[in-house]
Amino acid sequence: MKEIEARFLEIDVQAMEIKLKELGARDLGDDFFEEIIFYDKDLEWQKDGRIHVRLRKTKNGTFMSYKDARDETLSGTKEIEVKVDDFNSARSLLEAAGLVAYRIQEKKRRSFVLDGVKIDIDQWPAIPPYVEIEGRSEEAVREMAKRLGFSWDRAIFGNAGATIGKYYNIPIKHLRHFTFSKVE
Secondary structure (H helix, E strand, O other), X not given: OEEOEEEEOOOOHHHHHHHXXXXXXXXXXXXXXXXXXXXXXOOHHHHHOOEEEEEEEEOOEEEEEEXXXXXXXXXXXXXXXXXXXXXXXXXXXXXXXXXXXXEEEEEEEEEEEEOOEXXXXXXXXXXXXXXXXXXXXXXXXXXXXXXXXXXXXXXXXXXXHHHHHHHHOOOHHHOOEEOOOOEO
């Protein structure tokens, strides 16, 4: 599966929530993500920072994902995601398969849906909030960006780690903790 998404950085959260409500977006509420990022045993994936396996705990359950974002385009991220029953068992399985639990990270998310397009307001430690728009097609993502008042020439593509590194100079791929209580 390919993700078709774009990010727009440094947004005013309150203004964005008001705009989404005015447009009639359905508010899916807040979530808090606890994640572990896994790399291959030789840490080759970590060097580039664009391939990883993520184990994520949310209010909707626990999910394991393979993500490959080497193609930094609108539809460049390959993602394979499965729901798993138990966070700790999934972690044990990944480690037994030879993957390294490298980084613990957290983020807060407020999600909306409008006309089949998902709009997430993401808040990570140490950086300003941003919006991620994900849709079925490039046209749907572009149209939603326009409706929300974003200029397409400010769209950012690629994974969150690469975005945080490039625009905020935080070397997330080398951090062991990227949480609201610890960044190191």
